[in-house]
Amino acid sequence: MADYSIIDHRMKSATGEPPAARLVLIVLALSFLAVFLFVPLAAVLAGALRDGLSAYFKALAEPDSLAAIRLTLFAAAIAVPLNLVFGVAAAWAIAKFDFAGKSVLTALIDLPFAVSPVISGLIYVLLFGLQGTLGPWLAERDIKIVFAVPGIVLATVFVSFPFVARELIPLMQEQGAEEEEAARVLGASGFQTFWRVTLPNVKWGLLYGIILCNARAMGEFGAVSVVSGHIRGSTNTLPLHAEILYNEYNFSAAFAVASLLVLLALATLAAKKLVEWKSRQSAGEPG
Amino acid sequence: MSIEARGITKKFGGYTALKDVCFRAETGELVALLGPSGSGKTTLLRILAGLEIPDAGEILIHGEDAARRNVRDRRVGFVFQHYALFRHMTVFENVAFGLRVRPRKLRQPERDIRAKVHDLLKLVQLDWLAGSYPSQLSGGQRQRVALARALAVEPKLLLLDEPFGALDAKIRQELRRWLRRLHDELHVTSVFVTHDQEEALEVADRVAVMNNGQVEQAGTPDEVYRRPANPFVYNFLGNANFFRGRIHRGLARIGAIEIEAPEHANAQDCPAVGYVRPHDIEIDRILSGKTAIEAVVRRVRAFGPLVRLELVRRDNGEPIEAELSAERFESLKLREGERAFVKPRNLRLFLNKPE
Amino acid sequence: MTIRLKRHSVLPGFGLALGYTLLYLSLIALVPLSGIFFKTAAMNWDEFWNTATAPRALASYRLSFGAALAGALINAVFGPLVAWVLARYHFPGKRVVDALVDLPFALPTAVSGLALAAVFSANGWIGRFLEPLGIKVAFTPLGVVVALTFIGLPFVVRSLCPVLEDLEKDVEEAAASLGANRLQIFWRVILPSLRPALLTGFSLAFARAVGEYGSVIFIAGNMPMVSEIAPLLIVTKLEQYDYAGATAIAAVMLVASFLLLLIVNLLQWRSSQKTA
Ligand SMILES: Nc1ncnc2c1ncn2[C@@H]1O[C@H](COP(=O)(O)OP(=O)(O)OP(=O)(O)O)[C@@H](O)[C@H]1O
Ligand SMILES: [Mg+2]
Numbered sequence: 001m002a003d004y005s006i007i008d009h010r011m012k013s014a015t016g017e018p019p020a021a022r023l024v025l026i027v028l029a030l031s032f033l034a035v036f037l038f039v040p041l042a043a044v045l046a047g048a049l050r051d052g053l054s055a056y057f058k059a060l061a062e063p064d065s066l067a068a069i070r071l072t073l074f075a076a077a078i079a080v081p082l083n084l085v086f087g088v089a090a091a092w093a094i095a096k097f098d099f100a101g102k103s104v105l106t107a108l109i110d111l112p113f114a115v116s117p118v119i120s121g122l123i124y125v126l127l128f129g130l131q132g133t134l135g136p137w138l139a140e141r142d143i144k145i146v147f148a149v150p151g152i153v154l155a156t157v158f159v160s161f162p163f164v165a166r167e168l169i170p171l172m173q174e175q176g177a178e179e180e181e182a183a184r185v186l187g188a189s190g191f192q193t194f195w196r197v198t199l200p201n202v203k204w205g206l207l208y209g210i211i212l213c214n215a216r217a218m219g220e221f222g223a224v225s226v227v228s229g230h231i232r233g234s235t236n237t238l239p240l241h242a243e244i245l246y247n248e249y250n251f252s253a254a255f256a257v258a259s260l261l262v263l264l265a266l267a268t269l270a271a272k273k274l275v276e277w278k279s280r281q282s283a284g285e286p287g
Numbered sequence: 288m289s290i291e292a293r294g295i296t297k298k299f300g301g302y303t304a305l306k307d308v309c310f311r312a313e314t315g316e317l318v319a320l321l322g323p324s325g326s327g328k329t330t331l332l333r334i335l336a337g338l339e340i341p342d343a344g345e346i347l348i349h350g351e352d353a354a355r356r357n358v359r360d361r362r363v364g365f366v367f368q369h370y371a372l373f374r375h376m377t378v379f380e381n382v383a384f385g386l387r388v389r390p391r392k393l394r395q396p397e398r399d400i401r402a403k404v405h406d407l408l409k410l411v412q413l414d415w416l417a418g419s420y421p422s423q424l425s426g427g428q429r430q431r432v433a434l435a436r437a438l439a440v441e442p443k444l445l446l447l448d449e450p451f452g453a454l455d456a457k458i459r460q461e462l463r464r465w466l467r468r469l470h471d472e473l474h475v476t477s478v479f480v481t482h483d484q485e486e487a488l489e490v491a492d493r494v495a496v497m498n499n500g501q502v503e504q505a506g507t508p509d510e511v512y513r514r515p516a517n518p519f520v521y522n523f524l525g526n527a528n529f530f531r532g533r534i535h536r537g538l539a540r541i542g543a544i545e546i547e548a549p550e551h552a553n554a555q556d557c558p559a560v561g562y563v564r565p566h567d568i569e570i571d572r573i574l575s576g577k578t579a580i581e582a583v584v585r586r587v588r589a590f591g592p593l594v595r596l597e598l599v600r601r602d603n604g605e606p607i608e609a610e611l612s613a614e615r616f617e618s619l620k621l622r623e624g625e626r627a628f629v630k631p632r633n634l635r636l637f638l639n640k641p642e
Numbered sequence: 643m644t645i646r647l648k649r650h651s652v653l654p655g656f657g658l659a660l661g662y663t664l665l666y667l668s669l670i671a672l673v674p675l676s677g678i679f680f681k682t683a684a685m686n687w688d689e690f691w692n693t694a695t696a697p698r699a700l701a702s703y704r705l706s707f708g709a710a711l712a713g714a715l716i717n718a719v720f721g722p723l724v725a726w727v728l729a730r731y732h733f734p735g736k737r738v739v740d741a742l743v744d745l746p747f748a749l750p751t752a753v754s755g756l757a758l759a760a761v762f763s764a765n766g767w768i769g770r771f772l773e774p775l776g777i778k779v780a781f782t783p784l785g786v787v788v789a790l791t792f793i794g795l796p797f798v799v800r801s802l803c804p805v806l807e808d809l810e811k812d813v814e815e816a817a818a819s820l821g822a823n824r825l826q827i828f829w830r831v832i833l834p835s836l837r838p839a840l841l842t843g844f845s846l847a848f849a850r851a852v853g854e855y856g857s858v859i860f861i862a863g864n865m866p867m868v869s870e871i872a873p874l875l876i877v878t879k880l881e882q883y884d885y886a887g888a889t890a891i892a893a894v895m896l897v898a899s900f901l902l903l904l905i906v907n908l909l910q911w912r913s914s915q916k917t918a
Contacts, residue, residue, distance in 0.1 A: 022731055036795065040754070090667075094663075096651070113850070116873045117854075119876070126885065185338070185361075186384055192388045197373055212747075225855075254756060258756050272748075
């Protein structure tokens with residue numbers, strides 16, 4: 001049984017705060033979180049259901065909404081596997097080997113975090129857009145990348161590529177290379193070593209990386225917005241569709257679409273907790 | 288299968304971890320690599336296993352250059368310092384791993400693998416833990432799983448890195464006897480690393496003492512203990528008293544005593560240091576003969592069959608540690624603060640100073 | 643050969659893994675990103691300078707960097723409070739609160755923007771209480787600060803939580819046994835050991851907020867010179883097909899972000915030298 005008394009055993013020790021101070025601190029922290037987190041979250045859900053459940057489902061069943069859902073799923077279905085392979089390769093090279101330029105490479109993986117999402121979109125417009133470097137060449141061949149689905153996929157891949165690698169690198173570094181070496185000495189091939197020793201050891205971190213990567217891939221707004229051209233029913237992802245509805249003052253529909261993304265976020269957070277719990281369990285008691 | 292390292296040098300960045308190391312283990316031998324922390328024991332062992340490539344020198348396995356044989360086909364069993372058990376596998380799966388990853392052509396049927404793993408687990412007395420995960424085992428149990436796992440592939444050469452390092456004194460003693468018995472049963476050439484001299488001297492057929500990336504001396508336990516090649520080895524293999532003095536033409540003069548030192552017959556008035564183990568210090572209340580050093584008893588620790596005395600030399604204030612049998616101590620009736628005369632036995636003389 | 647670029651290892655696949663990593667990274671990120679600098683280099687200097695330092699651009703940098711700084715500062719105060727409460731106290735619903743702190747990470751920025759705009763607008767759930775006090779949040783620079791505070795919160799809290807959990811109780815107990823009171827212990831023992839993590843969290847929050855777009859544009863009002871952030875200005879220029887203008891501002895933002903990261907890394911390196 002969890003002990004939810006605010007005054008726990010620690011107050012008797014020399015290093016605890018008096019109960020009143022604890023209460024004040026807790027209330028202060030929770031009020032801050034309420035204003036910035038809980039109330040806005042509730043507002044989205046309330047806004048989505050403002051006109052009732054049937055209006056909610058009707059808004060989601062609109063052809064444009066369905067198209068946006070489909071495109072979002074499509075982009076994620078390409079970006080996540082690509083970034084999964086990249087993340088595993090990068091983590092393997094960085095965590096298990098020593099080589100020159102390793103720290104530079106590690107820093108480069110964080111690029112999408114350092115770059116504004118708008119700029120992440122801009123780079124593809126500059127490369128593939130009509131006035132861009134490859135623009136005329138592509139136009140001749142009637143290939144559309146920017147303001148079309150390929151651009152959206154590209155931008156999605158870019159903003160979500162660090163997540164799997166970021167999750168795996170510290171995990172694999174911490175576990176070192178000894179188990180793999182043991183496997184090699186016992187006669188395992190390279191692939192067997194990776195498949196039977198490395199992968200099972202990082203599976204929860206890997207799963208979490210995939211979940212984060214997916215959340216970002218489905219939720220990206222800035223970069224996708226720049227490359228999309230906002231063409232209804234064909235280049236709108238869910239976040240973009242929510243924006244359009246909002247700008248048209250169709251608030252309850254906008255919030256209905258947004259609420260889907262809220263559910264995605266909540267599922268992501270729940271998965272995070274689950275993975276944390278699972279990985280702590282599989283790590284077992286330290287000994 | 289014998290293994291030999293010739294002129295091995297290994298650098299990590301600018302740091303030289305091994306300097307021109309030579310080392311040899313004969314077929315069926317149990318050899319201890321003994322040395323202080325950081326002396327390069329693990330590095331040498333990893334090079335023997337093929338986990339690390341030396342910058343210079345060669346490894347000969349059964350007389351053949353092993354450079355082109357990679358880890359997978361060296362047929363060594365390696366027991367890692369921190370066990371490196373596969374944490375997501377049960378004890379059983381850990382031990383079976385090496386058998387299950389064999390190429391399909393060479394792999395035994397699963398039934399045989401199971402039988403073999405169970406035999407091995409019985410051998411290390413862990414068959415009742417087959418279904419447990421490494422995190423649920425004690426240190427000593429993990430150690431034995433690691434050993435069983437290494438033995439499963441029937442290695443020709445067993446390399447153990449501080450097999451008893453993380454265990455408490457009692458279990459260490461048990462396991463080291465057990466290792467010796469196991470070795471006598473299986474007769475597989477084994478090299479084990481330790482920084483515990485007692486462990487090395489008690490278990491091994493031969494001992495190689497390492498320091499600062501070099502092998503200082505190699506020989507049977509008796510050889511290295513009785514005839515240490517240099518002050519480092521002497522110090523490392525047990526407690527030591529040292530007496531400064533000079534040697535001139537085979538005659539050493541230490542304080543008030545003179546000792547024959549025929550091995551240094553050519554020395555011309557060289558500074559030298561004589562080493563003596565505490566149990567080789569003779570103590571008397573009265574001066575018998577003229578060759579003794581005068582000292583004062585500082586502290587007496589009398590428990591068990593041995594009595595340990597701390598004395599201080601009258602002439603230069605240097606400390607002396609001595610061990611006597613309880614009976615001898617009784618008959619001397621020495622008490623703290625009293626005067627005594629000290630005579631070193633079996634003095635080992637080295638020219639120049641200790642560190 | 644004594645110069646080796648890679649230490650020997652018995653593990654396989656290094657060449658393949660590194661090669662693929664570099665190839666992918668170059669194709670997806672490095673080549674496209676360098677396009678910005680090529681495009682900038684192709685502009686003549688006056689043109690670049692005039693675009694990059696036009697009053698509207700300057701106002702947008704001021705807002706982006708100023709509001710990001712303000713948001714990070716707010717988080718530097720409330721973040722430690724939240725982290726402390728989560729790490730040290732028990733209260734009902736703590737696990738849910740703990741999970742929700744990461745919401746700004748997980749929530750698509752557009753949704754955050756919609757939600758904040760709805761809550762802080764004049765008739766929103768919070769805005770309606772601020773309105774009578776004469777505080778307007780939505781569609782003002784203050785709204786930008788609110789959005790950037792929201793975005794940055796988890797960076798600070800998550801940097802601090804592990805440190806607070808690892809902070810050994812006996813250090814505090816030692817301080818108490820030496821006669822320090824609770825406040826002194828916090829000020830002299832706990833806070834100094836939190837400082838590197840706080841700095842990390844603060845700079846991560848700041849760096850993220852500078853480039854933030856989605857959560858801001860809904861609540862900002864986006865009035866040129868007043869509440870228009872730099873990323874929005876880039877988008878606006880793009881929509882007017884002013885690629886050169888967009889690129890110039892993007893280049894300024896990129897250089898600023900990289901400088902920022904460099905400074906942060908230097909600061910962290912220095913503070914880790916001190917504690918090591
Ligand atoms: N991968 C490495 N990179 C850099 N230096 C290393 C590496 N491995 C070992 N060293 C250095 O080489 C020296 C010898 O290390 P080694 O692990 O062989 O010592 P050891 O005798 O096994 O010590 P211990 O008894 O503590 O295990 C140490 O100074 C160590 O710092
Ligand atoms: Mg070692």
